[in-house]
Amino acid sequence: MKLVAAWLSVWHVCTTNICHGFVSHVGTGSIAIIRSSSSFTTSTTTGILYGTSGDANSEEDEDMDVERERQRLESLLGSTGSSNSTTTDTTTTNKDKELDLSSLPMDEWNQQIRHPPLLTSIGRERMELEITLLESLAESDDAIPELWNLWYNARGASAAKELYQTESLVAQGQPAAWKQAEELLRHIIAKEGIHWVEPLNRLATLMFLQSRHEESQQLCQLVLALKPWHFGALSGLVMVQQGLQNPQGMVDAARQRMPPLPPAKGETPPSPPPGLEDLETRQQWVDRMLDCANARLLRQEMGLEESFADLDDKTKQTDSNLNNKEDTTTTTTTSPKEEDEEDAWQ
Numbered sequence: 001m002k003l004v005a006a007w008l009s010v011w012h013v014c015t016t017n018i019c020h021g022f023v024s025h026v027g028t029g030s031i032a033i034i035r036s037s038s039s040f041t042t043s044t045t046t047g048i049l050y051g052t053s054g055d056a057n058s059e060e061d062e063d064m065d066v067e068r069e070r071q072r073l074e075s076l077l078g079s080t081g082s083s084n085s086t087t088t089d090t091t092t093t094n095k096d097k098e099l100d101l102s103s104l105p106m107d108e109w110n111q112q113i114r115h116p117p118l119l120t121s122i123g124r125e126r127m128e129l130e131i132t133l134l135e136s137l138a139e140s141d142d143a144i145p146e147l148w149n150l151w152y153n154a155r156g157a158s159a160a161k162e163l164y165q166t167e168s169l170v171a172q173g174q175p176a177a178w179k180q181a182e183e184l185l186r187h188i189i190a191k192e193g194i195h196w197v198e199p200l201n202r203l204a205t206l207m208f209l210q211s212r213h214e215e216s217q218q219l220c221q222l223v224l225a226l227k228p229w230h231f232g233a234l235s236g237l238v239m240v241q242q243g244l245q246n247p248q249g250m251v252d253a254a255r256q257r258m259p260p261l262p263p264a265k266g267e268t269p270p271s272p273p274p275g276l277e278d279l280e281t282r283q284q285w286v287d288r289m290l291d292c293a294n295a296r297l298l299r300q301e302m303g304l305e306e307s308f309a310d311l312d313d314k315t316k317q318t319d320s321n322l323n324n325k326e327d328t329t330t331t332t333t334t335s336p337k338e339e340d341e342e343d344a345w346q
Contacts, residue, residue, distance in 0.1 A: 116195050118307060119303070128297070133146055135286065138282055138287075148232075159192065170209070178206060194226065195226060197226050197233075200219050200223050201236070208239060214244070216236070217241075217244070220237045221237075228292045231258040251273075251274075254275075254276055259285050
């Protein structure tokens with residue numbers, strides 16, 4: 001067990017550098033990435049505002065735009081946030097409840113995973129940007145900080161600030177602060193729903209730091225069910241398996257983690273640990289994750305189309321009912337007149 005852990009630890013440092021946010025509080029250097037991302041920036045790729053430290057009006061405007069568009073779309077379609085009328089996000093079902101893993105059955109999670117919230121135009125734009133950034137990981141790690149920013153700001157700058165507050169609490173390393181961070185994270189998840197995965201990932205990190213490995217593992221698995229390409233949760237699973245003293249689990253998790261970039265010309269790549277000799281390349285991993293991301297986007301688009309189709313059917317049914325009602329009204333109002341005319345003729 002110690003030999004495998006040592007191999008994986010060395011290989012992890014050599015190959016993942018500072019890109020995995022799950023270890024932001026336990027891996028040297030990673031905290032700098034997370035800290036620097038708190039001074040939000042505007043993407044040069046699309047111009048999407050990730051946040052502006054010091055410009056409250058911009059943050060409020062962005063939050064209002066995101067929420068207004070979501071509410072407008074859901075109001076138009078008569079939906080509570082899902083393409084399936086029988087399924088709702090935890091935003092509505094657990095509005096005032098803390099996330100309790102034991103009280104939310106896996107089958108309910110699966111229902112929520114299969115039926116994500118309706119895809120707004122802002123959501124589509126962000127997902128397309130995420131796919132573009134994910135694709136660039138095949139050749140460079142430059143997009144990693146921007147991906148973290150995108151994930152943290154998925155619910156707008158104000159919600160991201162609240163999430164960053166938990167980072168500061170966890171960084172204190174004190175039990176009281178950790179308890180406060182956990183309460184805040186559970187509140188955020190209950191309020192925003194599980195489809196914002198970054199609070200789930202941060203809670204998984206906190207569970208790991210407290211040696212609550214089974215809870216951390218469950219949260220990592222939930223993150224990856226929603227976002228299979230979340231390299232932070234993938235890396236976190238390796239550490240969780242080490243905490244659970246599961247050597248084979250460590251190897252299995254390491255096989256799913258984002259592989260290192262090919263070595264530069266003239267450089268010798270580090271030797272992989274036992275069991276990872278046939279690890280897929282970074283390009284293969286990116287291709288596989290792009291398939292997942294594009295399939296997720298397509299599924300959301302199809303769900304939106306189905307919702308509009310349902311709305312169209314309801315509209316047609318309403319029109320048909322109104323026409324039938326008008327016909328009935330016409331019949332009942334003209335019949336007495338016809339009878340009077342017949343009586344008068346006689």
